[in-house]
Amino acid sequence: MSDHETAITAAVLVIGDEILSGRTKDKNIGYIADYLTAMGIDLKEVRVVPDEEVEIVAAINALRSRYTYLFTTGGIGPTHDDITADCVAKAFGVDISHDERAVAMLRSRYENPADLNEARLRMARIPHGADLIENPISKAPGFRLGNVFVMAGVPSIMQAMLDNIGPLLKTGRTMLSTSIDAQGTPEGAYATGLGAIQKANPGVIIGSYPSFDGKSFTNQIVVRSRDEALLQTARSAVEALVAELVAARPTKVP
Amino acid sequence: MSDHETAITAAVLVIGDEILSGRTKDKNIGYIADYLTAMGIDLKEVRVVPDEEVEIVAAINALRSRYTYLFTTGGIGPTHDDITADCVAKAFGVDISHDERAVAMLRSRYENPADLNEARLRMARIPHGADLIENPISKAPGFRLGNVFVMAGVPSIMQAMLDNIGPLLKTGRTMLSTSIDAQGTPEGAYATGLGAIQKANPGVIIGSYPSFDGKSFTNQIVVRSRDEALLQTARSAVEALVAELVAARPTKVP
Structure with missing residues (x-):
């Protein structure tokens, strides 16, 4: 279906x-x-x-x-x-x-x-x-x-x-949802990569949700799909993107 | 205007x-x-x-x-x-x-x-x-x-x-609002009287807003108008209605 x-x-x-x-x-x-x-x-x-x-x-x-x-x-x-x-x-x-x-x-x-x-x-x-x-x-x-x-x-x-x-009510196939914390990576740093992941995974819907506590932003990336396998594939790609960006951060001199 | x-x-x-x-x-x-x-x-x-x-x-x-x-x-x-x-x-x-x-x-x-x-x-x-x-x-x-x-x-x-x-933004004449506590009077007891007050006061908008705390209802009657005099006239009528209904309550035998 x-x-x-x-x-x-x-x-x-x-x-x-x-x-x-x-x-x-x-x-x-x-x-x-x-x-x-x-x-x-x-x-x-x-x-x-x-x-x-x-x-x-x-x-x-x-x-x-x-x-x-x-x-x-x-x-x-x-x-x-x-x-x-x-x-x-x-x-x-x-x-x-x-x-x-x-x-x-x-x-x-x-x-x-x-x-x-x-x-x-x-x-x-x-x-x-x-x-x-x-x-x-x-x-x-x-x-x-x-x-x-x-x-x-x-x-x-x-x-x-x-x-x-x-x-x-008629019930549908549940929309599955998984959330990945961007670990302090700003939206602007992952936006291009995330857009590419969305393009490569048309069976999922990817959203990026910033929140602001008055001092800094926390970003959550949410992947949704009715298909568990598609969801996990996209989630893995997002996790890899975030990990790559975290690893690439300039190390602060102590 | x-x-x-x-x-x-x-x-x-x-x-x-x-x-x-x-x-x-x-x-x-x-x-x-x-x-x-x-x-x-x-x-x-x-x-x-x-x-x-x-x-x-x-x-x-x-x-x-x-x-x-x-x-x-x-x-x-x-x-x-x-x-x-x-x-x-x-x-x-x-x-x-x-x-x-x-x-x-x-x-x-x-x-x-x-x-x-x-x-x-x-x-x-x-x-x-x-x-x-x-x-x-x-x-x-x-x-x-x-x-x-x-x-x-x-x-x-x-x-x-x-x-x-x-x-x-262009600003309008401020919508004035006044709230009257129904003092425990249920909506169904004042609804007819309130409807008559609304009808008699077309220059105001009267709303009745129940809230429920899990045990009982509290009702607020809100009168709104851009005209202070019309607002006060309607407010007085609502207050009189509530007072009348409170006075008519059966006194509980102690």
């Missing part, structure tokens, strides 16, 4: 003014990225959009048509700014109404039936044709419609929902 | 496989969001795309045509996976070559001229017509072409570049 045939792709759509204003720092993108990568699903795009119907609907349609899966976070609570479910219905051109299964889930949360008021019942409004995704924390469910998975924005709830979604 | 006339908008484009694979957790989106919000610039969209030319070029063109400013992060180092400058040139349909000003900046970093090798000189490849953005940390500059600002992905360098970009 070629990589092209087996690639399972995904996008994430983060919905919320609070991320764009800086008030809330997103913690879901990185979590979902790790989760999908571990399952062999390639996260190919992320978008963050405000709580505006036109923007949300357009992003849902752009992303769901392009990738195997779309995961949304945010906008499924009881307040007026929670409009994700309506936007998904609009994007799919389906109706939306109170879902009896969702109402039952919410009922299980409130001892006093009067507490399940109109606002809370908003959280049971589900586009027609969707399957529910259980929420063990606050009961208000997420849902799946077609290839779109709608989750809460609160990280712990999103994570619990993702655990319920995981078993429903 | 209406809000519509004065709105200065922006998008952020994060470029890098490492964010999508989960290897690196983005720290730039939230920082830029805070920075722009403080300047009265509305961040309206964020995208994260992989190190693939077609994707980067398409995202640059989609975002630069739609918002006042586009800020990119990542992909301007010396290695083969650093293709942002070429993609910007392609998106604008301009040539790209070694920029003498950029070469001079890089020269200042290397005592030994031989260290400014071909790979490092890649970092001086700048699309024609661009202005450079100084990088006080590692010298390799960012640049501005039209309304697109190209920055490094390493957070400390990105932040230093943003400080150099700030004075070049």
Whole structure:
């Protein structure tokens, strides 16, 4: 099977003014990225959009048509700014109404039936044709419609929902990854050699990632591939390059 | 001046496989969001795309045509996976070559001229017509072409570049923001009242943000507006709503 045939792709759509204003720092993108990568699903795009119907609907349609899966976070609570479910219905051109299964889930949360008021019942409004995704924390469910998975924005709830979604997903061949420390060699010293290794090893993806601690750079070279043998061949070449550059360093006079 | 006339908008484009694979957790989106919000610039969209030319070029063109400013992060180092400058040139349909000003900046970093090798000189490849953005940390500059600002992905360098970009930006009327603690009142209890306040106060944007500590929810209601008087009117209404709901709580028998 070629990589092209087996690639399972995904996008994430983060919905919320609070991320764009800086008030809330997103913690879901990185979590979902790790989760999908571990399952062999390639996260190919992320978008963050405000709580505006036109923007949300357009992003849902752009992303769901392009990738195997779309995961949304945010906008499924009881307040007026929670409009994700309506936007998904609009994007799919389906109706939306109170879902009896969702109402039952919410009922299980409130001892006093009067507490399940109109606002809370908003959280049971589900586009027609969707399957529910259980929420063990606050009961208000997420849902799946077609290839779109709608989750809460609160990280712990999103994570619990993702655990319920995981078993429903097609998994791909896991993308293997190996990291080589550049041992103090600067990017500019190994860039040409690394580019040549990338060219000679088209079955792997090689990235170079500098980090800066305020004083000096530390560089990691990451090799990724779905093929273990190709990965190891490229890793050996990178290790040899780094070793060669380390050996060639001018020895400092003590 | 209406809000519509004065709105200065922006998008952020994060470029890098490492964010999508989960290897690196983005720290730039939230920082830029805070920075722009403080300047009265509305961040309206964020995208994260992989190190693939077609994707980067398409995202640059989609975002630069739609918002006042586009800020990119990542992909301007010396290695083969650093293709942002070429993609910007392609998106604008301009040539790209070694920029003498950029070469001079890089020269200042290397005592030994031989260290400014071909790979490092890649970092001086700048699309024609661009202005450079100084990088006080590692010298390799960012640049501005039209309304697109190209920055490094390493957070400390990105932040230093943003400080150099700030004075070049048109600033808008600052979006004022005020936060009201819901004092333990659940979202579902105040959602209807809050929706009515939003409806009665079209000059403000009201959001409700729950957080969950593993045991219970804490809710913050955030009111935003560019008009101080409208902000205070809405804030008072929200405070009154919360006070009313707190007073109506059943008193627990000791």
